[in-house]
Amino acid sequence: MGSGVGLRGRYSFAAVLALLAVTTALAIPASAQTPARPAALGLAADPDLVRWDPAIRYGVLPNGLRYAVQHTSLPKGALSLRLGVEVGSFDEADDERGAAHMIEHLAFDDARSFPEHQLDLIFAPLHVTFGRDRNATSDLKQTLYQLDLPTSDASELDVATKWLRDVADGLMFSDANVARERQAMESERAARSADVLRALRTRMDAFEDGDLRSNARFPLGAPQTLAALNATKLKVFYDRWYRPDNAVVVITGDLPVDVLEQKVKAAFGDWAPHGPAGVRGPRAPPGSARGAEAHVVTEASLPAIAGICRVAAPEPPGATADQRLHALLLRGLWEAILQQRINVLRSRKDAPFIEASISDEARPDSQKTCIGIIPQPGQEVRAVGMIEGEIRRFEAEGPTEDETDEGLQEVRQSVRGSVVFGSYATATRASGLVQRVMDDMPQLAPREGLRAFDVLMEDTRPEAVRAAFARDWSGWGPLAPVNSPKPLSEDEIRTAMTSDAYKSTGAK
Numbered sequence: 001m002g003s004g005v006g007l008r009g010r011y012s013f014a015a016v017l018a019l020l021a022v023t024t025a026l027a028i029p030a031s032a033q034t035p036a037r038p039a040a041l042g043l044a045a046d047p048d049l050v051r052w053d054p055a056i057r058y059g060v061l062p063n064g065l066r067y068a069v070q071h072t073s074l075p076k077g078a079l080s081l082r083l084g085v086e087v088g089s090f091d092e093a094d095d096e097r098g099a100a101h102m103i104e105h106l107a108f109d110d111a112r113s114f115p116e117h118q119l120d121l122i123f124a125p126l127h128v129t130f131g132r133d134r135n136a137t138s139d140l141k142q143t144l145y146q147l148d149l150p151t152s153d154a155s156e157l158d159v160a161t162k163w164l165r166d167v168a169d170g171l172m173f174s175d176a177n178v179a180r181e182r183q184a185m186e187s188e189r190a191a192r193s194a195d196v197l198r199a200l201r202t203r204m205d206a207f208e209d210g211d212l213r214s215n216a217r218f219p220l221g222a223p224q225t226l227a228a229l230n231a232t233k234l235k236v237f238y239d240r241w242y243r244p245d246n247a248v249v250v251i252t253g254d255l256p257v258d259v260l261e262q263k264v265k266a267a268f269g270d271w272a273p274h275g276p277a278g279v280r281g282p283r284a285p286p287g288s289a290r291g292a293e294a295h296v297v298t299e300a301s302l303p304a305i306a307g308i309c310r311v312a313a314p315e316p317p318g319a320t321a322d323q324r325l326h327a328l329l330l331r332g333l334w335e336a337i338l339q340q341r342i343n344v345l346r347s348r349k350d351a352p353f354i355e356a357s358i359s360d361e362a363r364p365d366s367q368k369t370c371i372g373i374i375p376q377p378g379q380e381v382r383a384v385g386m387i388e389g390e391i392r393r394f395e396a397e398g399p400t401e402d403e404t405d406e407g408l409q410e411v412r413q414s415v416r417g418s419v420v421f422g423s424y425a426t427a428t429r430a431s432g433l434v435q436r437v438m439d440d441m442p443q444l445a446p447r448e449g450l451r452a453f454d455v456l457m458e459d460t461r462p463e464a465v466r467a468a469f470a471r472d473w474s475g476w477g478p479l480a481p482v483n484s485p486k487p488l489s490e491d492e493i494r495t496a497m498t499s500d501a502y503k504s505t506g507a508k
Contacts, residue, residue: 046455047321049452050322051442053445055070056443057070061265063245063268064245065249066249067437068437069250069252069260070429071255071260072426076254077152078148078152078253078254078426079251080147080148081148081249081251082147082249083144083167084143084248084249084250085247086248088217089139089217089218089219091241091278092221092237095228096225096237097217097226098219098222099234099237100138102182103242104137104138104145106171106177106181107171109181110171110172114163123159128147128148128149133149133150134146140217140364141364145164145167147163149253152253157255161251161267168247169242169271169274173238178234185221185226189223192220196299197302200483204483207293207295207479208370208481210286210290210311212286213281214365244273245273245277246277248434251263253426280364282365283365285366286365286366289476290476292497293478294480295481296490298485302483304375306373306375306480307481308371309369309477309479309480310477310478310479311368311479312366313366314367315327321440325452326457327471331472333407333460334394334399334465334466336407337394337404338390338469340403341390342356342357345387352379353373353376353386354374357372359371367472371387373387380488384480384497385493385496391478393507394469395473398466399465400462403462412457416450480497
């Protein structure tokens with residue numbers, strides 16, 4: 001069991017490839033509340049371009065439950081099940097902070113068909129162990145339950161679907177169980193606080209994210225709200241959000257899709273909501289403008305690290321799947337080109353940094369894009385200045401024709417390779433599929449992924465890449481959080497970020 005906040009998803013070419021041909025999960029928001037950013041792109045929508053792989057059976061039950069099933073045989077005989085519930089810490093009320101994560105814990109305690117402390121005993125004969133085969137995670141947006149079976153025996157699948165159904169609407173809430181899990185979560189909080197690196201990351205996130213709601217909704221909650229959570233309050237939260245029209249079930253494995261689909265219908269077809277649906281938390285995007293800022297933390301026990309970040313509003317609602325895919329492909333392209341330029345700077349003899357890499361993270365109220373930097377000892381200011389200078393050069397000039405063509409060729413070769421060699425484990429497919437359904441982004445067949453790439457990206461020129469960069473690298477910032485073993489001047493870092501020295505030096 002775990003919480004996912006603080007982990008950033010890399011949109012490398014390998015990850016962009018996953019959009020086209022494999023089932024690795026990416027956090028692609030299907031919609032957002034505030035259209036503060038410009039429209040993703042001007043591409044005319046083509047509803048037939050991005051559609052479900054025919055090998056995947058996708059459907060919606062009359063009660064609103066979405067599901068996807070697929071036959072896979074790697075490894076032979078295995079089955080993987082996933083239950084996704086679209087609620088995380090972001091949608092908790094102020095007095096409910098920590099509720100989503102605590103319910104995730106309680107799912108392993110006591111349920112309708114699985115009496116208290118009996119879950120491990122029931123699954124042990126199936127060679128299913130907690131942590132490896134049976135686990136759960138929660139983050140800002142969602143809670144995911146996973147169950148992997150080593151065999152495709154029908155009776156064992158029945159046990160698995162029965163447990164997931166109990167998670168959906170059959171959890172037992174007792175004050176004794178809540179007290180026990182509260183103690184477990186408090187221990188988890190204490191362990192994270194004692195981890196100096198995690199504590200530093202939390203402080204840097206607080207600087208980068210300011211007053212955004214996502215910055216105040218850590219999955220482990222707050223001590224005062226955890227202390228006040230009781231069985232009654234958790235049951236109210238559970239009934240509000242654990243509903244068939246707010247959930248996804250995925251099964252992949254070595255059984256025919258007809259059998260898998262029937263198992264979903266039999267286990268979840270009569271699931272009905274209990275009471276009114278929950279109301280989403282406010283998705284207020286980044287507010288008043290923030291320009292170049294620096295924040296220095298002096299933590300002598302850790303090596304120097306730094307970052308350059310922009311925090312923008314989330315993508316506006318209304319884009320179709322092909323439009324969102326196009327925007328992500330363009331993002332992947334500019335990130336790869338800029339990353340290559342950073343790598344060139346790193347290769348220089350006098351480079352002030354050891355490593356630097358681009359990452360981004362989609363949250364309900366914002367999109368954060370960062371370049372994480374490991375400076376050479378004592379070179380924090382120069383490292384931030386050099387990389388921000390290359391960013392400003394890219395912003396002013398965009399990529400060259402050669403850079404654009406080389407980037408397009410690289411990703412196309414990767415997509416082509418997946419068509420020829422693509423083969424993915426049952427558990428990997430299940431984890432990817434549940435995310436795709438929750439994100440309303442169909443999983444393409446490998447050959448259709450290659451076709452989609454050709455249609456969307458064939459005529460891409462440097463101007464389009466530069467425009468995508470301007471859209472994505474926007475909002476608050478640049479914001480530079482820095483940890484240094486020795487005190488540093490924040491003014492000196494800001495000056496380095498806004499210097500015009502980049503005009504005479506660079507990767508090109």
